[in-house]
Structure formats: C-alpha cells, structure tokens
Amino acid sequence: DAGVIQSPRHEVTEMGQEVTLRCKPISGHDYLFWYRQTMMRGLELLIYFNNNVPIDDSGMPEDRFSAKMPNASFSTLKIQPSEPRDSAVYFCASSLRGKLVGNTIYFGEGSWLTVV
C-alpha cells in the first residue's frame, strides 16, 4: 500500500515568496495531521483535520500559515509570505480512527523547507 505522500520533498525559496506543501494521505484514512520539526522546538502539531474538517489549528504559528483539505485525498499547507524562521521539516501524517482511539498515525517522508 502507498503511504502518506508529500511534495515537494525539498524546497528552497526566497524570503517573501509563497510556499505550498502538498499531502496525499493513505487511502481511507479519516484524520490528517500537519507537524513541523525543528532542532529548537522538536515536533510541533500545526493543525489536524477529521473528515476534511479542521479540528484543531491552535498550533498554526500565525496568519501567514494556512491549511486546507478540499477532499479526502489531498491537503495543502501554505505559507505566505515565507520567512527564514519557517525553515523546517514539515510532516504530513494520517490515521484511520473508526471506533478505535488507539489507531496508529502514519507519517510521510516530510517536506524539507529552506527559506533564504
């Protein structure tokens, strides 16, 4: 089975540019998560969706960040305008909850963003 697919894997962009990260969750999963990983702050939850609806976006750093999930197969995380401090690895993850709270969350390979 295909896992969580993220694109691009690597992106280098200039400060002020718009960045769009994309994610395709595992087919059939009803939860989708966006995490950010940095050396200083570790893994931070940015936002997560259930059945395409945002449930908790309290981790989104500021208004420059936005996330959408237009359908069950696709989500985007957008940064506009980007800043050097946004440089990080952004992970998308998905899970099938069903009736089981203990289901595993599966991660993509990450999008490695560098803002110069």
Add this chain to the structure above:
Amino acid sequence: AQSVAQPEDQVNVAEGNPLTVKCTYSVSGNPYLFWYVQYPNRGLQFLLKYITGDNLVKGSYGFEAEFNKSQTSFHLKKPSALVSDSALYFCAVRSGDSGYALNFGKGTSLLVTP
C-alpha cells in the same frame, strides 16, 4: 493537558548490549503511548504502541516497551543493540480525553557503536 518527557538527549551503547530509551508521560485520562523512530533525512516510522492490556508491548525490529502506570513511564528497550539501530527515537502520547493528535517528546538520539 498531556505531555511527554524524554530525559536523555542522547544514549550511547555498544553493539550487542541492551539498550533503554526512557520516556515518562503526563495525561489527564487513559494514556495511549507510542514509540517512533526517525532515520536521517526520513520521516517517522511507527515502532510500537500501548493501548491497553499487557504492560509489555513488542514491536518492530526487536524493540519492546514496558508500560508502568505507577511510574507513568513507557521505556523503550531492546535486548541486543545493532549499529543499524542508531537513529532518533520519539515517544508520543495521546489521551482519550483530549483530542486525537499525538503529543511528542523532544526525541532521544541513540548511537550504537561497533
């Protein structure tokens, strides 16, 4: 609120020796505990989880973890370390009372030397 602490930034162990990576947690309800491993430039890979039942959980690559409710711990163990086990290990917790996302520890870097 829920949180996870990994008290060691790095653990060093010789190949063939047993290894332990420590994790303690704090949750308001029943804990659901997970271990993930991250190899360089890769995503997080699921190793094992504790949901309920037997306190000793066995997972991938020969790893196991022991849930200790009284000590609120979920330490990761392996009887005999391999050089290829060198990676970053994350403990994570979810509480049945507070949302569905996982809250991760800071990670512990495991270095296994030949």
